[in-house]
Amino acid sequence: MQAVTGEEMGAVDRYVIETLGYPGAMLMENAGRAVTERLLHYYHTGERFLILIGSGNNGGDGFVIARTLKDAKREVHVCLIPPEEKFKGDAKLHKNLYENAGYTWTSYDPIYFQKADIVIDALLGTGISGDIREPYSNVIEAITNAEKTVVSVDLPSGIPGDETTVPEGSLQADRTITLQQPKLSYYTYPARDYYGETEVVPIGIPPTAFEHTVKTKRNVWSASETANHWQPWAASSHKGNHGKVGIIAGSETMPGAAAIAAGAAVKSGAGLTTIATPQSVIPMVAAHVPEATYFPRENEISSFYENKDGIAVGPGTGFDTDGPEILTELIENFEGPLVVDADGLHQLAEMLDRVRARKHPLIITPHPGEMAALIGSSPRDVNSRRFEVAASFAQEHGIYVVLKGPYTLVATPEGEIWINDSGNAGLAKGGSGDVLTGIVLAFVTKTNNIQPAISSAVYMHGYTADYLLERGVPMETMNAMEMIQALPNSFREIR
Ligand SMILES: NC(=O)C1=CN([C@@H]2O[C@H](COP(=O)(O)OP(=O)(O)OC[C@H]3O[C@@H](n4cnc5c(N)ncnc54)[C@H](OP(=O)(O)O)[C@@H]3O)[C@@H](O)[C@H]2O)[C@@H](O)CC1
Ligand SMILES: [K+]
DSSP states (O other): OBOBOHHHHHHHHHIIIIISOOOHHHHHHHHHHHHHHHHHHHOOSOOOEEEEEOSSHHHHHHHHHHHHHHHTTOOEEEEESSOGGGOOHHHHHHHHHHHHTTOOOEEOOGGGGGGOSEEEEESOOTTOOSSOOTTHHHHHHHHHHHTOEEEEESSOTTOOSSSSOOOTTOOOOSEEEEESSOBGGGGSTTHHHHHOEEEEEOOSOOHHHHHHHOOSOEEEEOHHHHHHTOOOOOTTOOGGGGOEEEEEOOOSSOHHHHHHHHHHHHHTTOSEEEEEEOGGGHHHHHHHOTTSEEEETTSOTHHHHTTOSEEEEOTTOOOSSSHHHHHHHHHHHOOSOEEEOTHHHHHHGGGHHHHHHOOSOEEEOOOHHHHHHHHTSOHHHHHHTHHHHHHHHHHHHTSEEEEOSSSOEEEOTTSOEEEEOOOOGGGSSTTHHHHHHHHHHHHHHTOSOHHHHHHHHHHHHHHHHHHHHHTTOOTTTOOHHHHHHHHHHHHHHHO
8 A cells, every 4th residue: 555645645636636537526525425434333322423624625524524424313513613714625515515415513612522422633634734823723732632532534633644743732533534545644653643543445546646646656565465475485495495695693792693683584484594703602603593504704704605695794793893894895796685784784884885886686774773874864863754764865875775663664776665564662672673684684585576575574573573462472571582483473374
């Protein structure tokens, strides 16, 4: 499913109306009806509705919802926020239809909250810009104080469709019924927290409208996409078919990172896993990953990567002395997919020219802090424009960027974005990134279709955390080794 900004949704709207000839009022009718259908599904025991209507098309949807709920004999009170002369276009048309059906409204008065169970927020939709102005800020405050169940139409009033700042005083919804496509803000924080339970309802806009108008592709990657791209093992296969992966990881102070990344690769289908780590660290790591073979990192690195199908570099390497040299060599000479994570990323900022010149897939897996270091800004800045940062960095350097966080983003060299929708905050701790690196490496090594492999790996990683959570493992205690042990369950359930 494609996520769009408010501006893009507006462009789609114009295209559908002006080029395809769909009447705007028909889309508004579809939108309002779709919302009413969901309301009747959730609230069927005589709840009383208060519908608050703003001056734009979000308010127009509100009139359709009001009319169709009243047609269904539900108790509904309708309040208009602006004076009635403000309504124009399709919203005005639907106001007229509402009135012609014999239904009435009043001007806004907070007294009506008393007789309502459910407040329908049809105040502001994707047309919002900047801080919330009066009278809407006042109305939103009153909704909050009324402590009723709030259902927002399209998006909670105040919240922008894109990833710009959430205005102060935005409405906290209990439920949001989003029209046609998820909006970008749903996948960003803090906006996501305002949406409450969210679902997307179709309003009859054909896919061609998106193909013609929305240039930036941002799609959600979920269980079905992962299952569709699954690479089945043939019964006749042998270990050489499943990828010879090399992992350059671990150091005297961080041996665990090597064990975790390699353990995850082994459990994710890598045929042969070899770990390059300092000689002194090998016995410790080997005790945890007996399936792997070992390579002392002090040796000539070319003999390590020459026969590999995929390499990951960075987890716990420390990389103070030999790091730049190893990375440079891999970027310039290794011809398979190269995954750079953690300590490998710290060196990468100095090598971006080489990165751009590389002909083979390069995948980086930064958290917001590492991403910030790469672009010379702050984690806060990265988090305020995750989509933009991931897409532009990937495109500019011709690489795949896995920008970690809630809704991890996978950006391709073409600037497309895939939004992961699995995972929970139990992943926000040390070791979790090393697990991801191992899964990504195992998956990308077996295919030329890099993005689906990365997205599937990211999905499996999050899914495994969700699986643990569902089975009673608290987020606080969830750890990397449990994740690795739970991977077989995820494999069984997803493919
Ligand atoms: N796309 C589609 O295909 C379809 C879209 N549909 C629906 O249309 C919605 C988008 O409608 P839209 O563009 O009319 O904008 P919308 O959000 O209702 O509000 C605009 C008004 O808000 C106001 N306003 C703005 N900023 C403000 C602020 N900071 N603080 C306070 N007020 C502010 C400003 O009012 P003014 O200041 O002029 O009084 C402006 O006129 C979309 O979310 C969906 O619900 C469906 O009907 C069917 C098909
Ligand atoms: K709204």
